[in-house]
Amino acid sequence: xISKKMKYAIKALCYxxxxxxxxxxxxxxxxSNYKKIPKKFLEQILLELKKAKIVNxxxxxxxxxYLLKNTKDINLADIYRIFEGPIALIACASENFYQxxxxxxxxxxxxxxxxxxxxxxxxxxxxxxxxxxxxx
Amino acid sequence: xISKKMKYAIKALCYxxxxxxxxxxxxxxxxSNYKKIPKKFLEQILLELKKAKIVNxxxxxxxxxYLLKNTKDINLADIYRIFEGPIALIACASENFYQxxxxxxxxxxxxxxxxxxxxxxxxxxxxxxxxxxxxx
DNA sequence: ACTTATTCTATAGAGTTAATAGAGTTTGTG
DNA sequence: CACAAACTCTATTAACTCTATAGAATAAGT
Numbered sequence: 001x002i003s004k005k006m007k008y009a010i011k012a013l014c015y016x017x018x019x020x021x022x023x024x025x026x027x028x029x030x031x032s033n034y035k036k037i038p039k040k041f042l043e044q045i046l047l048e049l050k051k052a053k054i055v056n057x058x059x060x061x062x063x064x065x066y067l068l069k070n071t072k073d074i075n076l077a078d079i080y081r082i083f084e085g086p087i088a089l090i091a092c093a094s095e096n097f098y099q100x101x102x103x104x105x106x107x108x109x110x111x112x113x114x115x116x117x118x119x120x121x122x123x124x125x126x127x128x129x130x131x132x133x134x135x136x
Numbered sequence: 137x138i139s140k141k142m143k144y145a146i147k148a149l150c151y152x153x154x155x156x157x158x159x160x161x162x163x164x165x166x167x168s169n170y171k172k173i174p175k176k177f178l179e180q181i182l183l184e185l186k187k188a189k190i191v192n193x194x195x196x197x198x199x200x201x202y203l204l205k206n207t208k209d210i211n212l213a214d215i216y217r218i219f220e221g222p223i224a225l226i227a228c229a230s231e232n233f234y235q236x237x238x239x240x241x242x243x244x245x246x247x248x249x250x251x252x253x254x255x256x257x258x259x260x261x262x263x264x265x266x267x268x269x270x271x272x
Numbered sequence: 273a274c275t276t277a278t279t280c281t282a283t284a285g286a287g288t289t290a291a292t293a294g295a296g297t298t299t300g301t302g
Numbered sequence: 303c304a305c306a307a308a309c310t311c312t313a314t315t316a317a318c319t320c321t322a323t324a325g326a327a328t329a330a331g332t
Contacts, residue, residue: 002225004321010248027277036239041322047279060330063277076255089138103172112146115266119212122262126255135247140290163308177291183310196299199308 006083009045010135011035013079016055017071017132025057025064052082071133077124087127088120095120142219145181146271147171149215152191153207153268161193161200188218207269213260223263224256231256 012031020026028046032039046065049055054074057065067074080087086097092107093116100107107113151167164182168175182201185191190210193201203210216223222233228243229252236243243249 001222001227003319007226025277029277038322040324043278044322057278058330059278059328061274061276062331063329065278076251086137090143091137111271115212115271119259119262119266123255123259126258130251130255135251139288161308165308174291176293179309180291180311193309194299195297195309197305197307198300199298201309 002080002084005041005045006079008035008037008042009049009079009083010076010132012037012042012045013049013054013067013071013074013132014135016065016067017136020066025062025066027064031065048082052078054078054082071136072131074132075128076130077127080127087124088116090116093117093120138216138220141177141181142215144171144173144178145185145215145219146212146268148173148178148181149185149190149203149207149210149268150271152201152203153272156202161198161202163200167201184218188214190214190218207272208267210268211264212266213263216263223260224252226252229253229256 012035015031015035016026019030028039028042031037032042037045046055046057050057050065053068055065056068057063077087081096086094088094088097090101090113091097091099092101092104092110092113101110104110148167148171151171152162155166156162164175164178167173167182168178173181182191182193186193186201189204191201192204193199213223217232222230224230224233226237226249227233227235228237228240228246228249237246240246
């Protein structure tokens, strides 16, 4: 299950996809109003998306946020990694967040790791097909 | 990412699959020793597996646990649902733990729900292929 | 200078996770 | 029939995460 944070992020990105033309920014307040997301919480979410180079911002009066990528190039796997972490069910099977298990004796022969890796790869392919464009 | 609880459960089930013959029970203490699982925590896990009718137990002296199913008939999706809940990333896309979104206006036309349902179905198929038998 | 926006850091309450503890119940055995 | 050894059940705890709020700092257009 994804967090409210990630669900808010998806909604915010959809709103940006629909309203931020090139060189046109959208205010946090607008996203908050139309997508019913607590404004202060949304600010944190947008900052994380900015750190991940999915969006960028313009400061000051008449500032706001805009997408850095085409909506077809932002997929569910990207967003999941930002807000939820690894797609793999166990860290040892992750490509982007790899960590060995504490108690693992022979990782290269671990059947659980191999299996979880397969699930990960298939879930990843599913997730990649879902883009902000496809959600609009 | 799965919890330690679920990982312990998988290990315990593997141990039971290898050591519990028909009408032969395995002591919690043995599983705890060989799989390095805190005994008291393991007891809770086994009780949950019993409630889910994956294992059964025999009380008293010379008691213990044994599998109720063939190891080929216990898959990762079953275990995931017991310990982590829905496989779907959002409850409205879940079959076994369905719950509507609080703020949803038109669920039947929600593109996010449709997409998450697809991811769920594909992940479910991946998970079903992983059984306790295949992990031994 | 003023207004209005983003940026950054802190905090708080609720809930979850991982683990421990202990009393209660069941059953085989001497 | 008492004892030992196992499962059963409930409670508690510390650490952590999630959700949300708050406020001061910074930036930029008018």
